[in-house]
Amino acid sequence: MKFFLDTADVSAIKTINELGVVDGVTTNPTIISREARDIAKWADNIVVKIPMTMEGLKAVNVLSKENIKTNVTLIFTVSQGLMAIKAGAAFISPFVGRLEDIGTDAYQLISDLREIIDFYGFDTEIIAASIRNTVHVENVAKRGAHIATIPDAVFDKMTKHPLTTSGIKNFTKDWETFKNKVE
Numbered sequence: 001m002k003f004f005l006d007t008a009d010v011s012a013i014k015t016i017n018e019l020g021v022v023d024g025v026t027t028n029p030t031i032i033s034r035e036a037r038d039i040a041k042w043a044d045n046i047v048v049k050i051p052m053t054m055e056g057l058k059a060v061n062v063l064s065k066e067n068i069k070t071n072v073t074l075i076f077t078v079s080q081g082l083m084a085i086k087a088g089a090a091f092i093s094p095f096v097g098r099l100e101d102i103g104t105d106a107y108q109l110i111s112d113l114r115e116i117i118d119f120y121g122f123d124t125e126i127i128a129a130s131i132r133n134t135v136h137v138e139n140v141a142k143r144g145a146h147i148a149t150i151p152d153a154v155f156d157k158m159t160k161h162p163l164t165t166s167g168i169k170n171f172t173k174d175w176e177t178f179k180n181k182v183e
């Protein structure tokens with residue numbers, strides 16, 4: 001499973017990148033099809049984010065034939081995901097937090113999309129987006145998301161637990177006591 005960092009903050013990218021766990025970065029611009037080719041020229045690993053609309057799918061179809069990778073964003077249903085996959089999207093981004101906001105099971109959507117991709121052997125990868133807490137990351141990992149795009153604050157929380165903090169404190173205290181005894 002890959003982790004992307006969901007931010008446009010360069011200093012957060014530098015900080016989290018030092019952990020050695022980040023495979024990519026996502027940002028959140030509104031991209032229209034006529035701008036897509038220029039954006040793809042910025043670097044050879046750029047993926048163009050396209051909104052899930054009829055016009056967006058037309059752009060995905062054209063760009064995929066030119067070997068320009070696209071990420072179809074704002075996916076909320078299996079049908080939307082399937083349409084983006086069929087149009088040639090390299091990535092699809094179902095929005096976990098926003099589905100949870102409206103009381104819909106986002107994890108079932110991730111599982112269903114993964115099942116379809118594997119069943120038919122599609123190349124499209126699922127980027128679980130709208131990740132807002134560590135439980136979201138854990139659940140999308142279990143449901144087969146190829147990638148989770150994670151805000152830097154959530155990355156930070158993924159390294160922490162109160163028992164880790166108190167454990168380090170106790171080990172440090174015990175080490176000091178031991179050193180004082182042997183000195």
Ligand code: E4P
Nearest residue numbers: 006026028097098129130131
């Ligand atoms: C990333 O590509 C999405 O735009 C982002 O994860 C949305 O997160 P939000 O639903 O918390 O705004």
